[in-house]
Amino acid sequence: QVQLSESGGGLVQPGGSLKLSCAVSPSTISTTTMGWYRKVPGSQRELVVRLANWGDEYEDSVKGRASAAIDTAKNSLSLQMDSLKPDDTGIYYCFGHFFGQDIFGEGTLVIVSS
Numbered sequence: 001q002v003q004l005s006e007s008g009g010g011l012v013q014p015g016g017s018l019k020l021s022c023a024v025s026p027s028t029i030s031t032t033t034m035g036w037y038r039k040v041p042g043s044q045r046e047l048v049v050r051l052a053n054w055g056d057e058y059e060d061s062v063k064g065r066a067s068a069a070i071d072t073a074k075n076s077l078s079l080q081m082d083s084l085k086p087d088d089t090g091i092y093y094c095f096g097h098f099f100g101q102d103i104f105g106e107g108t109l110v111i112v113s114s
Contacts, residue, residue: 002024002025002026002096002098002099002103003024003103003105004022004023004024004094004095004096004103004104004105005025005105005106006022006092006094006106006108007020007023007108008020008021008108009091009092009108009110010110010111011111011113012084012111012112013112013113014084014085014086014112014114015083016112017081017082018080018110019078019080019081020036020078020092020108021076022034022076022079023074028072029070029075029096032098033050033052033053033096033097034051034070034094034095034096035047035048035050035052035057035068035094035095036049036068036077036092036094036095037092037093037104038088038090038091038092038093038110039091039093040087040089048062048066048079049062049068049079051068051070051077061087062081062088065081065083065084066080066081068080077094077096079094081110085112086112086113087112088110088112089110089112089113090110091107091109091110092107092108093107
């Protein structure tokens with residue numbers, strides 16, 4: 001059974017940066033689609049970024065501030081976010097497409113506040 005585990009969340013001041021990580025076990029992630037969703041308070045879960053063979057897709061509000069990358073050697077996915085805003089507050093979930101379905105981690109909480 002594939003498991004995804006996020007880390008790196010926490011409290012950060014507006015304008016600050018944060019790097020989230022997602023460890024995948026036991027499958028390898030060299031060719032699958034992966035990305036990040038977030039659940040913002042009072043809103044539905046939204047896609048932050050999708051990395052796929054056909055191209056990368058970033059949500060409009062994070063374009064230019066977010067960068068996701070897959071590290072095949074470490075079997076992990078990361079999300080670097082800069083110039084954070086209070087609206088970025090939420091629970092961030094990584095996901096990967098394995099064996100015909102999207103599998104999600106438990107999430108990591110990001111709070112952007114002064």
